[in-house]
Amino acid sequence: MDGTDGTDDTDGIGGSDGSDGSDGADGSDTLYSIGDLARRTGLTVKAIRFYADTGLVPPTARTTAGYRRYDVHALARLDLVRTLRELGLDLPAIRRVLERQAPLPEVAAAHAEALEVQIRTLRLRRAVLLAVAQRGSTPEEMRLMHKLAKLSDAERRRLVHDFVDEAFGGLDANPEFVAMMRSAMPELPDEPRPEQVEAWVELGELVQDPDFRAAVRKMAEHQAAERADGDRTGLHTELTGTVTSRVRAALAAGVAPASPDAGPVVATLTAAYAEAFGRPDDAALRQWLFDRLGTADDPRAExxxxxxxxxxxxxxxxxxxxxxxxxxxxxRGRLA
Incomplete structure (x- = not known):
């Protein structure tokens, strides 16, 4: 904004009393032109003029020719405005601070929180881009990856909760298993690695796959049917450990499933299932166990x-x- 006589405010450097604008003994009576402020603060004349026109840093006085002049208090105020702007505060927030309508610590805390959200967003975008680069994704895959990755924690949990509700809703399935499904929710970290983004995208796609939902629903119905027949067993962690150790040993020894050497392994495992479920170790148990394994035989579950x-x-x-x-x-080879 020009002076009242039409000349630029940066002209006529010096105090209103004709001084050269240098500091006095204590600096309290020194007045500066916009040009002085620009040199002292590193701000442009245009920016200082804008802050003056908006009332953030009003001039302390004017010369007889209409030039704006600023004292050391205005200089300090301008330094504060510059610092707050560099920290990302908007002009309305800065005005509230300057006019003492809002405490600076309170405003700073609010903007720090907003900045943290922006930082998390940037980190997530970076992870998506790295994942795209590593996977060689198509544009369509990249759009899907970005869409799923930017979901909030609550939205990610809701997506999985909806999947669990559809799969187990209305059925008296194994309560320990259902509780485990509901308690395990995706929690993508603030700074995810590319492989974590990839995993979440694949998981997000999986829980929305109608075929996978139908497969899990079928498993839940099988659990409900067994509970209707009196089964009240839990997650069978120990039983799974027994199967794993026995079969791993057979695999390491090169025992084929159909070979005679597999017979004792199968006998040991069917006896373990009979004990766990309170059933006789007979042909009916082997058929039941075969059907049970078939129901759970979906690699997508693992x-x-x-x-x-x-x-x-x-x-x-x-x-x-x-x-x-x-x-x-x-x-299969030992069914009656």
Whole structure:
């Protein structure tokens, strides 16, 4: 904005009393032109003029020629405005601070929180881009990856909750298993690694896959039917450990599922199932067990837990796919 006589405010450097604008003994009576302020603060004349025109840093006085002049208090005020702007505060917030309508610590805390959200967003975008670069994704895959990755924690949990509700809703399935499904929710960290973003995208796609939902629903119906027949057993962690150790030993020894050497392994495992479920170890048990393994025979179920672990930074459990494939084949050849 020009002076009242039409000349630029940066002209006529010096105090209103004709001084050269240098500091006095204590600096309290020194007045500066806009040009002086620009040199002292590093701001442009245009920016200082804008702050003056908006009332953030009004001039202390004017010369007889209409030039704006600023004292040391205005200089300090301008320094504060510059600092707050560099920290990302908007002009309305700065005005509230300057006019003492809002405490500076309170405003700073609010903007720090907003900045943290921006930082998390940038980190997530970076992880998506790195994942795209590593996967060689198509534009369509990249759009899907970005869409799923930018979901909030609540939206990610809701997506998985909806999947669990559809799969187990209205059924009296194994309560311990259902509780485990509901408690394991994807928690993408603030600074995810590319593989965590990839895992979440794959998990997000998986829980929305109608075919996978139908497969899990079928498993839940099988659990409900067994509970209707009186089964009140839990998650069978110990039983799974027994199967894993016995079958891994058979695999390491090169025992084929259909070979005679597989017979004792199968006998040991069917006896373990009979004890766990309170059933006779007979042909009916082997048929029941074969059907049970077939119901659970979906590699996507194991993949679900592997992806959940990767997203959350948990240890990823080893795959048991080969173990239960061997056990299923060994049972198949020994059905009555």
């Amino acid at each position: 993949r679900y837990w592997q992806l959940m672990a990767t997203v959350n930074g948990w240890p990823v459990q080893e795959s048991l796919r080969d173990v239960f494939e061997w056990f299923t084949e060994a049972l």
